[in-house]
Amino acid sequence: MEEYTFLAPLLLTIGGLIIGAILKSLLKHSRLPYTVGLFAIGIFVGVLNRTGVFQSMPELHSAVNSVANINPDLILYLFLPILIFDAAYELNLHIFKKTLANATLLAAPGLVICMLLTGAFLMGIATFVPGLESWTWAFALMFGALISATDPVAVVALLHELKTSKRFSTLVDAESLLNDGTGIVCFMLFFGAYVSGETSHTSPLVTFIQEVGISTLLGFFLARVVIWFITRINSEEMVQNSVIILAAYLTFILSQYYLGVSGVIALVAFGLTVTYVGKPRLKPQVNTFMEHFWELLTYIANTLIFILVGIVIAEKVDFSWSALGILLLLYVALNLIRFAMIMMLYPVMKRLGYGLTKRESVILTWGGLRGALAMTLALMVSYTPAIPEDIRSQVLFFTAGIVTLTLCINATTMRALLNRLGLTHIPSARTMLEYRIEKSVRENSEKYLESLKKRDALEGANWNKVESYMTSRPQEPAKNPQNQAMLPEIRLRVLDKEKAVCRQIYEEGVISKVVFLRLMNSLDELYDHDGKYPLNMRHSIFKFCQRTDVLNNLRGLPYLQNWMTFYFRERITVVYDLGRGFIILQKESLKLLNDLTSSEWVTSEQQPVLEVLRAEINDNITRMGTFIGNLAENFPKAYGHALTVKSIRMLLSNERRTVRQMVNSGMLSEKDAERLLNDIDDRTDEINSFSHTFTASFLRWLFFIKKKKIYRV
Incomplete structure (x- = not known):
């Protein structure tokens, strides 16, 4: 059995990556997001293991059990440095600077509004719904903080697949990055008291400002040190990437574990500084290598983390019909609360940066996905004996349910909603220009095909078969745009x-x-x-x-x-x-x-x-x-x-x-x-x-x- 225990994590990692590669290929022409597919596979594997299907396969059974009992801190410390840094590194800085004000509004006051309204909703229904008698305002606000932060892993992965507007996707991306950090800070304000057993006499606002400030300064300082070092070894791509990876982990561990501040905010500051200051100083070939390298790391991390979350939910969550009813109410309420928050901030947001339209507000509401981060925080709650057992199980169930519903409903219907609201509409001038380009390609292929038919060396080829591989004949748009539209x-x-x-x-x-x-x-x-x-x-x-x-x-x-x-x-x-x-x-x-x-x-x-x-x-x-x-x-x-x-x-x-x-x-x-x-x-x-x-x-x-x-x- 020692051999199986040793092999379990390795087998799971290899198996997860193989499943991810197969799924990526199968979903190439599908509308189902890749991350949702991984999540579904994780749940399926967890259900099979929970029902005893894998009992006859000790290696697989041990591997799935090792995931089901994973330490939540391991998820934070293993995956977040890669995913957060990559998300910050890939941001278009010009667009990010213009969307920063709106993203900050959503991530700071917006998250606090959602946290308060979610806590109020839970305390409200606790007065007449049986099973929630143990909930207090502290528990309700703690849950409101962990469930209000949108998950950058889920959101970024979805937007990249749907290929939405760069400006809008950057806003959602930036919000998910920033409120990820503020959400953890708000969560720790309530959760930390149960872990340490001590009551803080410092104002929550002062604590929040201190954590954000220290985290930002630490991330900025470490990034400047890294930039100073890697620019002096500008021809060593491998060494540069190794230094950046180690520095990303060091930033998170130093801030989160040793200093007790937000590792996510420190990572965001680290990633943005490296991108804004360091990236331009590197040689083009080095930047190309780094982009491909981090793309691979992110793909591996995304693949493993969504399968992992699915397995944890299937293995750990206990189901009851009464809890399911509360969960459905909570899911509807969270979407309405997020919409209300955006509407409160809308008069200001529409005047800042690129602005915000009402149609984009709807997408912003529906795109508030929850994922691995919320599950990790919920697991931390479930492993804390100082919190009552019924609260721990309910927090885990509600969080797992919201993660499942947002990934299975919001994520899968996002494409249809974008089309319905006309946010994927292509202007007539662009449609006409693309038609003429495709027509030119087709005509060039036809001329080349005729020249091939005249070559003696190719006599006897199946020209009908060859012609079937040509690009299809484009259909001319019905509307011919005016000159003013073409300009x-x-x-x-x-x-x-x-x-x-x-x-x-x-x-x-x-x-x-x-x-x-x-x-x-x-x-x-x-x-x-x-x-x-x-x-x-x-x-x-x-x-x-x-x-x-x-x-x-x-x-x-x-x-x-x-x-x-x-x-x-x-x-x-x-x-x-x-x-x-x-x-x-x-x-x-x-x-x-x-x-x-x-x-x-x-x-x-x-x-x-x-x-x-x-x-x-x-x-x-x-x-x-x-x-x-x-x-x-x-x-x-x-x-x-x-x-x-x-x-x-x-x-x-x-x-x-x-x-x-x-x-x-x-x-x-x-x-x-x-x-x-x-x-x-x-x-x-x-x-x-x-x-x-x-x-x-x-x-x-x-x-x-x-x-x-x-x-x-």
Whole structure:
């Protein structure tokens, strides 16, 4: 039996991953979410084990029992660091910053509102429903805290599968991350008293603020230490990922166990800091490796945790008809309470960030899934002898029931609700453009097929069979959009092109990381308006470039100007690099418009739309060209330095391309290529060595002070 005990966790892990792989393949074209399928399998396995089906298979029986009796702390400490960090790491920071206010409203006051209303509901029905006589306000609010926090694991997994709007999914994602932390803090305010047996004399509000503040600072500090370390081993992808994984676990364990604050909030702060500060400093190939690596870890964690939760529910929860009736009432009440909370905050939320529509409010209500986190907290309650036994069993049953109902009802009907509310509606202009693209692909395939039929080497092929593998003939939309409707859609295609080119020239080393981030940020700002703003509204780009006017205004003080020019040549180099990179993007956009003109994607009646876009792009090129010319005239020494740096970048970029071409042609092995590319990367890093000094950091900060303050100095 010792051998079986040793193998049980390993067998379960291997079996769970095999089941997950099979299920992922089976559900590829199904509308059933992957996580719901895993959860159902977990319940099925748990029921079979509970009814004695696995008694004749000791290895499997032991494995399932080991899961059913798992320590809830193990779930927290094993899975959450991976899942929380990955969710924070994948956030689109531009969108997150604009949704942060609304997400904070939902996660802080929103969660407290839900906690209070849930507690009041339980105490209300306890007066006339038998079986709830032992409930007190402390128990009711403790349960309200653990059940009000939406589970980031369940919510994020569902939104990724449904491919909802990036803005809305980021709001839900951010809310689930933040209220996950605040929910645990509120839960521990009540639960901690039963564990320690001591009553705190500190105000709950003060305790809450202290825990959130300490957790945030700890996560930020550890992230900065990790960033400092991994940027000094920038060519060691394996070591970097190992350090980040260890740091994520260290952050959670240090805050949750040793300091007694929120490990989740510390992890969120850690993940966001690594994403915002560290990610841009890593090389493109390192970021790609990290994204794939963390995607794999998250997939494994998601697969195991939903099967695990299903097994625990099936094995641990005792069923009764009276409790089932209360559970159904509670499920309805929780959805209504969440809707009421959102409606209370709606007047404020619709004015912040991207705003919030009434239809999105409905989805936000229905998307409040509960999952592994709620079950983990409920298991912690069930393992606490200081809490009355009937309260422990009811908390576990109610939590398991709510998790089951939200995953089986809310999650499975989310797609239909999105369609019903029109949140998956595709504009007519996009539909028409996609139709023309698909039509062009089909016609190109037909021409190529005809050329294949004429080849003697392919004579005798079953051409009917070959033709059946062609893309289906698209159906033309009934409605033909007007030019005004096509304009925003083509603008978005141009922005897509600019993003792709921006990533390409960054990966080739043509532009620096700083320039890459500024260009991408300007594109994100235009994306916010869904193509309704002209392409020449690049305020952030030109505003950044115009900051060099501060130096020009000091022309009357030659010694001071020379000193500042010497130390600010990095800034002028960045501005020049930004200008040249910006012009490259605009020229590539013009090429795209020329391709659209010669293709069938845009009709002759819609050619004026392309002319409008050409005018906007040419205006960008003219303005930036004029600015670069003025830069050369006003700061000749710094401009010469910028040209030198640019020439070095182009030289190194050419070396990098040459090495990759030699690898593709078979002239160079992967191992030799890696050595050469690392050498090129090291020389590339030397270009910006000044930007990491204290002097440069101080002067950059000084440079951002408004002109009025500089004149007073």
